[in-house]
Amino acid sequence: MNSKRIPIEVRAVTRKAVYHRREASCITSEPATLTSKASSLSLGRLFEVALRSPINRLRFALYCAFLLLFSTSVVQRAAAQQFTEPITSPSSKLYPRSVVSGDFDGDGKMDLVAGGLLLLGKGDGTFKPPLPSPAGNEYYVIASDFNRDGVLDIATAPQFANVAVSLGKGDGSFQLPGITDNRIVGSPVAMAAGDFNKDGKLDLAVTDYSGTTSVSVRLGKGDGTFKLFGHLGTDNNASAVAVADFNGDGNLDVACYTYTSTYKLSVFLGNGNGTFQAATKLPWRLGDISSMAVGDFNRDGIADLAIVHGSGNGGNSVGVLPGKGDGTFVTEQSYAVGNYPTGVAVGDFDGNGAPDLVVTNRDEGTVSVLFNKRHH
Numbered sequence: 001m002n003s004k005r006i007p008i009e010v011r012a013v014t015r016k017a018v019y020h021r022r023e024a025s026c027i028t029s030e031p032a033t034l035t036s037k038a039s040s041l042s043l044g045r046l047f048e049v050a051l052r053s054p055i056n057r058l059r060f061a062l063y064c065a066f067l068l069l070f071s072t073s074v075v076q077r078a079a080a081q082q083f084t085e086p087i088t089s090p091s092s093k094l095y096p097r098s099v100v101s102g103d104f105d106g107d108g109k110m111d112l113v114a115g116g117l118l119l120l121g122k123g124d125g126t127f128k129p130p131l132p133s134p135a136g137n138e139y140y141v142i143a144s145d146f147n148r149d150g151v152l153d154i155a156t157a158p159q160f161a162n163v164a165v166s167l168g169k170g171d172g173s174f175q176l177p178g179i180t181d182n183r184i185v186g187s188p189v190a191m192a193a194g195d196f197n198k199d200g201k202l203d204l205a206v207t208d209y210s211g212t213t214s215v216s217v218r219l220g221k222g223d224g225t226f227k228l229f230g231h232l233g234t235d236n237n238a239s240a241v242a243v244a245d246f247n248g249d250g251n252l253d254v255a256c257y258t259y260t261s262t263y264k265l266s267v268f269l270g271n272g273n274g275t276f277q278a279a280t281k282l283p284w285r286l287g288d289i290s291s292m293a294v295g296d297f298n299r300d301g302i303a304d305l306a307i308v309h310g311s312g313n314g315g316n317s318v319g320v321l322p323g324k325g326d327g328t329f330v331t332e333q334s335y336a337v338g339n340y341p342t343g344v345a346v347g348d349f350d351g352n353g354a355p356d357l358v359v360t361n362r363d364e365g366t367v368s369v370l371f372n373k374r375h376h
């Protein structure tokens with residue numbers, strides 16, 4: 001048995017393309033004979049010869065099974081690709097950490113505030129040239145109507161400093177400086193708003209990164225200020241929080257991610273009065289999560305979670321966890337985005353009725369939009 005490299009001349013002419021010589025490696029004692037035989041065999045004859053041996057028949061069956069499995073998984077992956085490839089902005093060199101969507105100038109089209117920039121939407125998935133954001137390039141930013149005047153306001157959390165609310169004027173500008181309640185202390189790095197006690201005033205769930213709890217619950221007074229009501233969880237290092245009615249009982253719930261040794265997501269089901277039940281933890285690890293947002297991405301009427309992975313396992317991606325309707329989620333579908341994504345927000349940027357995703361890629365100073373293809 002000796003090894004020899006056999007040159008095989010492959011020449012095919014299709015239009016103007018000509019493919020020339022390539023080399024194949026083969027181990028055989030009679031290379032020349034085999035080459036001449038192979039060149040004269042038809043495809044059918046090749047199969048007939050090859051399948052004479054029981055071992056080759058087994059190999060062929062395994063190969064067919066592999067092809068079937070591979071093609072099935074490709075089809076499943078294609079069906080699962082609910083979002084388009086990310087469309088990414090040029091670098092702003094502002095290294096945006098957080099992003100929030102909303103109609104800030106009241107023209108009915110979704111806008112963005114990201115990394116110190118205000119991007120007014122055109123309603124077709126594109127944006128006008130960026131304006132400076134009056135909210136500044138804060139660590140975390142959310143938008144809601146905190147003083148109930150029908151105009152979107154912005155709440156910002158500088159890293160480990162107190163939450164400030166800047167009331168919107170309705171034309172894309174805000175009253176500055178923001179309202180800060182210095183009596184509420186903590187180390188916020190993320191927050192989410194919702195009316196937890198059903199009094200018509202928006203409340204806040206704020207992560208308590210370096211405290212002894214996961215989240216502080218702050219009940220709104222309806223004028224852009226809040227009072228501390230309670231705390232949730234016992235894990236510190238909470239980095240992301242989201243609010244929605246995950247189990248569909250009419251009470252808002254809180255989802256929170258903490259950098260504990262287990263890297264798990266906790267869901268606190270709301271009682272409708274500002275108090276919450278003990279945490280239910282997702283039974284699998286999710287990897288590093290920088291931010292979370294909520295939307296019904298698959299349009300089954302159940303709130304789903306969007307999460308971004310800045311670093312670690314599965315980093316540089318945005319994932320969607322479809323809700324099951326009982327406060328738990330099915331496994332993540334993830335999509336690659338830019339370098340070190342830290343913020344995620346949800347909005348229908350192309351106006352087709354399906355919630356899209358926007359992600360800030362902090363380390364490259366860009367914003368990526370992923371359009372939801374499930375619009376009917």
Ligand SMILES: [Ca+2]
Pocket residue numbers: 144145146147148149150151152153167168
């Ligand atoms: Ca307002």
Ligand SMILES: [Ca+2]
Pocket residue numbers: 194195196197198199200201202203219220
């Ligand atoms: Ca409230």
Ligand SMILES: [Ca+2]
Pocket residue numbers: 244245246247248249250251252253269270
């Ligand atoms: Ca609920």
Ligand SMILES: [Ca+2]
Pocket residue numbers: 295296297298299300301302303304322323
């Ligand atoms: Ca859903």
